[in-house]
Amino acid sequence: MIVLEVGYNFQFRSHPELVQTEFVTRDGVRDLVQVCRAHGARVIPQFNCLGHQSWRHTLYPLLTEYRELEEPPDDAPDQRWTGGRSWCPLHPQVNEIVFALMDELIEAFDADAFHVGMDEVLVIAGRKCPRCRDRTPAEVFARAVNDYHRHLVEEKKLTMLMWGARRDATERILGHLSTTWVLEPGGFARALLGEQDSLLVSPRARDAAAACRAALAEPLR
Ligand SMILES: [Zn+2]
Numbered sequence: 686m687i688v689l690e691v692g693y694n695f696q697f698r699s700h701p702e703l704v705q706t707e708f709v710t711r712d713g714v715r716d717l718v719q720v721c722r723a724h725g726a727r728v729i730p731q732f733n734c735l736g737h738q739s740w741r742h743t744l745y746p747l748l749t750e751y752r753e754l755e756e757p758p759d760d761a762p763d764q765r766w767t768g769g770r771s772w773c774p775l776h777p778q779v780n781e782i783v784f785a786l787m788d789e790l791i792e793a794f795d796a797d798a799f800h801v802g803m804d805e806v807l808v809i810a811g812r813k814c815p816r817c818r819d820r821t822p823a824e825v826f827a828r829a830v831n832d833y834h835r836h837l838v839e840e841k842k843l844t845m846l847m848w849g850a851r852r853d854a855t856e857r858i859l860g861h862l863s864t865t866w867v868l869e870p871g872g873f874a875r876a877l878l879g880e881q882d883s884l885l886v887s888p889r890a891r892d893a894a895a896a897c898r899a900a901l902a903e904p905l906r
Pocket of ligand 1: 776817
């Protein structure tokens, strides 16, 4: 099973204003899914929901185009929030937009499952947010999880995935994902196949492949 973090790097028709500079086309997705299926791999699209709406001072398209959807951060002396702004899950307009993006990805990937991300939500239930300030982070987070579950599982009949801390694994966890976070094209796959050309395989790809191999060799007990 391969989970692809797509985010805003897709040729969205419903919201072309939210397409990032580099994006994959519908034909590109179709070809990729065909190749994966031909090799027995299930492909699941991922769209980071709630958090991770920015990275290293770059604000992603949703909050750039719709400033009113941002969860206002509390004053944070360490400015950590600059790496992970959030949308406000209680804003009355946010789900209409996000669900349209989800639906397009589901269709393009012909997906039977969807990964909503939701790790590292650093800004949530902000004290400056008129909708969230009287609620706990847990309440706001649970509201978001249930909203996405209602759309993806109850309405679309898909399986919904989200990140969890392994550290808190219970007997109910069915498996795990190995993450790569490798940017160069094909670098992780090359490393996994044992290639060592430093021009094509970065140290990060090599380390990610080693971790993946170890995880495959020793599944959850
Ligand atoms: Zn809010």
